[in-house]
Amino acid sequence: MELLNQFKNFSNVSIFLAYNVNVDAxxxxxxxxxxxxxxxxxxxxxxxxxxxxxxxxxxxxxxxxxxxxxxxxxxxxxxxxxxxxxxxxxxxxxxxxxxxRIGGQVGIISNLLSILNLKRIIFYSPILAKKQAEMFENNENLVFPNLIDGKLVLKKPIESFKNDELxxxxxxxxxxxxxxxxxxxxxxxxxxxxxxxxSRPENLRIEIEKGLKNHLPDIGRLVDCAIISGVQAIKEEYSDGKTAEYYLNRVKEDIKLLKKENKDLKVHFEFASIQNTEMRKKIAESILPEVDCVGMDETEIANIIHVLGYEELSEGILKYSRIEDVLKASKILLERYNLEGMQVHTLYYIMYLCKKGGILSDKSLEKTLEFATILASTKAALGQISNVGDLKIGLEIPHNKHGQLLKELVEKISKEKELEDYRIILVPSRIVENPKSTVGLGDTISAGAFVGYVSELKKLKNK
Known part of the structure; x- marks a missing residue:
């Protein structure tokens, strides 16, 4: 309960999220x-x-x-x-x-963070139909950016929907x-x-409309962090001749504009399954250098490593799921794209890899991952989280039986010379035997861990 009390109120954190909201059938x-x-x-x-x-x-x-x-x-x-x-x-x-119910990484994460009492959640989706808007929490802290008479106005989702394709x-x-x-x-x-x-509607374009784009520095000043997701919806080519490169450049511009007047803004990129191997590589090379941390599961990390030329390592992760291979892949991405942290979630553990240093202790980082496991097990058990009180359900679900072995393995691996300059934090997952739902568990884990991380940073800086 002490852990829940520490994290049940994130009212010191404001966040921006883009780009994907949909309805999940x-x-x-x-x-x-x-x-x-x-x-x-x-x-x-x-x-x-x-x-x-x-x-x-x-x-x-x-x-x-x-x-x-x-x-x-x-x-x-x-x-x-x-x-x-x-x-x-x-x-x-x-x-x-x-x-x-509400779907898309932004939709799922926005509703979750609204329940966790963040100070402000500003989310953006290029298309927002009435049915989608109705599925958002009707809370004061959850808003959508509107452009009214050239000015930025933050309104509830139900006051912001358009006549968009669902x-x-x-x-x-x-x-x-x-x-x-x-x-x-x-x-x-x-x-x-x-x-x-x-679904990939033709009119879904992963970009922020021009008028609002000019206000991204203003939004950046209003928040402490951002989660970028949904770029898996970008196509190689569109009917009007625009290409993937055009929209990937728009996303890069958006991240830079968010950070323009808030250099302390932390940006997390939530990866997703991308079938097209060329697109997978383009997204990695375009977006990862622009963000601070990345969240992905072991299949996604194997797929990224594969398109970057590490076929043997990729196949090893997909076939055997060895933790040492996952760490090797995480280290490659961390170094290649100069990331602050790599967060990997699998069935049996959540792991954070970062370079030594930083103001948060190992214990503090471990607590953020532990909180993320409670969020995920609660969502798996109930299908969705309706209020903070639901988290007691997740807290009662035990860690999986491989937990101690995994922790001992990581402790041993962390002493190897090639990892001596890194911090590896691992928390075993809590596995629900008969989950009500598995959709959005990775998003829930990543959001909980990232917002916990930002909240802890803010607490230390304000001491």
């Missing part, structure tokens, strides 16, 4: 009959061939079924973009979803130990996880 796959129903219009041999083909966009129903089964076999989270057409939309619209992601949550067959192969899901079909 969730379908829960509870047993083999749910899988068989999705498979029934295709032959097993056709599905098997499509799995081997490994489509990187969902254009036909069979693309979806193949990538879903591929994800369920591995038990790892996956997100694949949707390519809208006349065949795929009726298929997805015809499925019965269990619930709809962005819906379809999310398929599956349980551990679902057993089904594909041809002669018996598949048993190794753990609970989710598969996301991410």
């Amino acid at each position: 969730l379908k829960y796959l509870a047993d083999s009959s749910d899988i068989e129903k999705l498979k029934e219009n295709f032959s097993d041999s056709d599905i098997g061939l499509k799995i081997e083909e490994y489509p990187r966009t969902i254009e036909k129903p069979i693309d979806f079924v193949a990538r879903l089964i591929h994800a369920m076999k591995s038990g790892k989270p996956a997100e694949v973009p949707l390519k809208n057409n006349l065949e795929i939309e009726p298929f997805f619209n015809g499925l019965n979803y269990n619930e709809e 962005k819906i992601n379809r999310i398929f949550e599956y349980k551990e130990d679902i057993e089904f067959h594909l041809q002669n192969e018996k598949i048993i899901t190794p753990r609970s996880n989710r598969f996301i079909v991410a």
Whole structure:
């Protein structure tokens, strides 16, 4: 309880978030009959061939079924973009979803931070339809930047929506130990996880509108930190001839403008699954040099390392998940992009790698990660966090059984010569046996750890 008391009130922190908000339509796959129903219009041999083909966009129903089964076999989270057409939309619209709620990294994190009593949360999304706006917490601390008569005006989301196209992601949550067959192969899901079909509306452009962009230095003065996410929605090319480079440059400009009149502003970049390998590399090379810290899971770090030329290291992480390989990859990114910190979240631990020095103690950093595990376990157990009191649920969930071994392993690795100039902080995760939901757990972990870090920095500086 002492830890919760320390972090339950972040009223000393203000934050800016951009760029992705959508509606999540969730379908829960509870047993083999749910899988068989999705498979029934295709032959097993056709599905098997499509799995081997490994489509990187969902254009036909069979693309979806193949990538879903591929994800369920591995038990790892996956997100694949949707390519809208006349065949795929009726298929997805015809499925019965269990619930709809706010989605997108910015949507999920904004609502969470509003409940955690931050002083001010300013979020921005290039498209904000009425349905999205209605799903935000109706709290005074959660606002959207509006341009009225050339002036910056912060208003609640429900007072800020426009006549925009609604962005819906379809999310398929599956349980551990679902057993089904594909041809002669018996598949048993190794753990609970989710598969996301991410919509990419043509009019979704990852940039801040021109009038508001001029006010980014003003917004930067109002906040202590920022979380940038959603760049996975950037396409290689658009119908009007604009390219990925154009929008990546807009994001870089936005970060620089935010920092223009607030040099102490900390910027965190939350990575996400990016199917297109060229885009993955472009995003890493464009955005990572501009930010202070990065959050990603082990699959995302393996994918980034792969496009940077470390194929063997990448394959080792994907196959064996060895902590020493994850650390090696984190160190490469930290050095290459001059980052203040790398935060990696996996099923069994949350880890922070940074250079020695800094004003926060190891104990203080460990507390921020511990708080993040409580947030994640609460969200997994309940599906969503409604108030600070819910966190008692997460606190009661024990750390996973590998926790002590992981800590001992990190202690041993940290003594190796190549890591002697680094600090490695690891906290074992609290694993919920039958999670209500796995969507947004990484975002929840990253947001909790980052805001905890900024809050602790502010407390020390104000002493």
